Amino acid sequence: xxxxxxxxxxxxxxxxxxxxxxxxxxxxxxxxxxxxxxxxxxxxxxxxxxxxxxxxxxxxxxxxxxxxxxxxxxxxxxxxxxxxxxxxxxxxxxxxxxxxxxxxxxxxxxxxxxxxxxxxxxxxxxxxxxxxxxxxxxxxxxxxxxxxxxxxxxxxxxxxxxxxxxxxxxxxxxxxxxxxxxxxxxxxxxxxxxxxxxxxxxxxxxxxxxxxxxxxxxxxxxxxxxxxxxxxxxxxxxxxxxxxxxxx
Amino acid sequence: xxxxxxxxxxxxxxxxxxxxxxxxxxxxxxxxxxxxxxxxxxxxxxxxxxxxxxxxxxxxxxxxxxxxxxxxxxxxxxxxxxxxxxxxxxxxxxxxxxxxxxxxxxxxxxxxxxxxxxxxxxxxxxxxxxxxxxxxxxxxxxxxxxxxxxxxxxxxxxxxxxxxxxxxxxxxxxxxxxxxxxxxxxxxxxxxxxxxxxxxxxxxxxxxxxxxxxxxxxxxxxxxxxxxxxxxxxxxxxxxxxxxxxxxxxxxxxxxxxxxxxxxxxxxxxxxxxxxxxxxxxxxxxxxxxxxxxxxxxxxxxxxxxxxxxxxxxxxxxxxxxxxxxxxxxxxxxxxxxxxxxxxxxxxxxxxx
Numbered sequence: 021x022x023x024x025x026x027x028x029x030x031x032x033x034x035x036x037x038x039x040x041x042x043x044x045x046x047x048x049x050x051x052x053x054x055x056x057x058x059x060x061x062x063x064x065x066x067x068x069x070x071x072x073x074x075x076x077x078x079x080x081x082x083x084x085x086x087x088x089x090x091x092x093x094x095x096x097x098x099x100x101x102x103x104x105x106x107x108x109x110x111x112x113x114x115x116x117x118x119x120x121x122x123x124x125x126x127x128x129x130x131x132x133x134x135x136x137x138x139x140x141x142x143x144x145x146x147x148x149x150x151x152x153x154x155x156x157x158x159x160x161x162x163x164x165x166x167x168x169x170x171x172x173x174x175x176x177x178x179x180x181x182x183x184x185x186x187x188x189x190x191x192x193x194x195x196x197x198x199x200x201x202x203x204x205x206x207x208x209x210x211x212x213x214x215x216x217x218x219x220x221x222x223x224x225x226x227x228x229x230x231x232x233x234x235x236x237x238x239x240x241x242x243x244x245x246x247x248x249x250x251x252x253x254x255x256x257x258x259x260x261x262x263x264x265x266x267x268x
Numbered sequence: 269x270x271x272x273x274x275x276x277x278x279x280x281x282x283x284x285x286x287x288x289x290x291x292x293x294x295x296x297x298x299x300x301x302x303x304x305x306x307x308x309x310x311x312x313x314x315x316x317x318x319x320x321x322x323x324x325x326x327x328x329x330x331x332x333x334x335x336x337x338x339x340x341x342x343x344x345x346x347x348x349x350x351x352x353x354x355x356x357x358x359x360x361x362x363x364x365x366x367x368x369x370x371x372x373x374x375x376x377x378x379x380x381x382x383x384x385x386x387x388x389x390x391x392x393x394x395x396x397x398x399x400x401x402x403x404x405x406x407x408x409x410x411x412x413x414x415x416x417x418x419x420x421x422x423x424x425x426x427x428x429x430x431x432x433x434x435x436x437x438x439x440x441x442x443x444x445x446x447x448x449x450x451x452x453x454x455x456x457x458x459x460x461x462x463x464x465x466x467x468x469x470x471x472x473x474x475x476x477x478x479x480x481x482x483x484x485x486x487x488x489x490x491x492x493x494x495x496x497x498x499x500x501x502x503x504x505x506x507x508x509x510x511x512x513x514x515x516x517x518x519x520x521x522x523x524x525x526x527x528x529x530x531x532x533x534x535x536x537x538x539x540x541x542x543x544x545x546x547x548x549x550x551x552x553x554x555x556x557x558x559x560x561x562x563x564x565x566x567x568x569x570x571x572x573x574x575x576x577x578x579x580x581x582x583x584x585x586x587x588x589x590x591x592x593x594x595x596x597x598x599x600x601x602x603x604x605x606x607x608x609x610x611x612x613x614x615x616x617x618x619x620x621x
Contacts, residue, residue, distance in 0.1 A: 083464035098333025127322035
């Protein structure tokens with residue numbers, strides 16, 4: 021019998037804890053497939069964040085290192101400097117990367133650390149129960165922005181991909197989403213291309229993935245996908261912001 | 269081996285390289301910056317990595333990653349910088365990883381001063397990050413001992429998979445003395461088969477972690493840590509003592525203040541006083557048992573520190589109420605003089621305090 025589909029070796033058999041409709045599961049699979057297809061799974065050291073994907077170390081089938089909130093890029097720097105021959109990636113949410121860990125991600129990019137970052141932006145703090153993130157949209161309600169985010173009070177949401185694209189050491193920056201099969205395919209391609217940048221020793225790469233949080237947005241999974249497309253994509257435009265000329 | 273004249277901060281770097289440390293992640297702060305400067309100069313020559321991080325927080329987390337990847341790695345800072353590193357130190361202790369952390373103490377609280385102090389005793393020996401963890405704290409009082417403890421410190425860290433801290437002060441960091449580099453007593457060091465090196469397809473993934481969401485699991489983890497700390501208490505206490513069997517007054521002091529106390533003691537001896545010294549070299553584990561050897565007729569213990577009396581608690585635990593415990597300390601970067609200590613000892617002799 022012809023095998024038309026099988027599970028990637030990049031994931032363990034552990035059942036994930038993610039809420040129904042959350043797209044972490046899809047992104048995990050894309051990352052795992054990319055690692056397997058690029059033939060680097062056995063050489064990979066992943067760094068897990070704090071937040072909803074805190075247990076990522078149980079799901080990826082490679083060596084994993086848990087980091088403190090926001091510090092994954094620093095931990096990954098330590099690992100990569102000791103083991104330049106290994107493939108090192110961080111997997112981080114928006115509270116982790118865009119708030120408490122902005123210094124770490126900016127400076128890892130700035131140094132041109134040869135690491136790859138998967139950045140999940142769902143415009144809210146998920147694990148702690150729906151508080152405002154730096155990425156929460158203006159007017160969007162969160163438990164700590166009960167009247168909706170007011171830009172006069174706390175500024176507009178931060179656009180990480182655009183910001184990091186201005187940094188010389190960042191060689192690959194793309195924003196994708198996974199709301200449809202076509203978007204999933206594009207996301208997979210971006211992740212592989214981002215990883216390739218590290219494998220070729222070119223510098224830092226990041227893929228920002230717009231993701232859903234049906235639980236904390238108070239929407240069904242289907243409504244959440246639509247909300248993302250209608251509200252997040254206009255503010256966080258999809259597309260490639262930077263790639264090394266050689267891979268263009 | 270011939271002796272070389274070295275400044276404390278640079279001697280730490282040289283000793284670390286001697287011990288096989290090839291990775292240093294740090295951030296400049298006075299009065300320890302000669303150490304990262306030395307590493308920036310010397311590590312590239314041996315194929316090592318010196319990296320100036322964007323902050324102390326990033327630096328300690330780089331250490332966390334590098335140690336997890338199996339390297340002998342170190343960082344250094346001074347008091348306010350060590351405060352920032354506490355998050356990472358707690359994680360490293362929780363994940364049971366070895367590393368060497370150097371704290372060349374300055375005055376506090378807050379930005380304090382850049383002068384020598386011993387004001388981080390509580391933070392170093394009680395933890396400063398969250399959780400029930402301990403760091404092995406080594407307090408050298410001369411540059412040769414500093415070198416010896418740095419070299420042995422890496423072995424202690426590897427043996428117990430635990431952070432080790434060298435607790436010095438601005439005086440130790442800046443003074444120059446002749447030193448020689450000696451190999452430590454060989455230890456049976458475990459293989460780092462837990463390190464994240466890539467599975468190479470030959471083993472199950474290794475996970476470096478300190479998260480235990482199940483209460484039972486975290487309690488088990490803490491029990492395991494406590495058993496390790498117990499073993500360290502039993503095996504790693506280091507202390508120097510002098511004449512405590514005959515002394516009428518015993519001075520308890522560590523690091524720089526212990527040096528000064530020694531000068532005070534020789535002055536007092538010339539005048540016919542019988543004064544002993546207990547100098548803890550490990551501040552954690554603390555040499556409580558050494559105080560049992562003090563003679564029954566001792567009039568009192570004088571704790572001398574460059575702070576407002578942080579080690580006094582440990583001395584009181586050690587003497588179990590058997591002797592009165594007095595304190596003399598200076599702060600703000602003021603260093604006690606031998607004369608001040610002599611005077612204080614005489615007050616105890618005369619029953620004035």
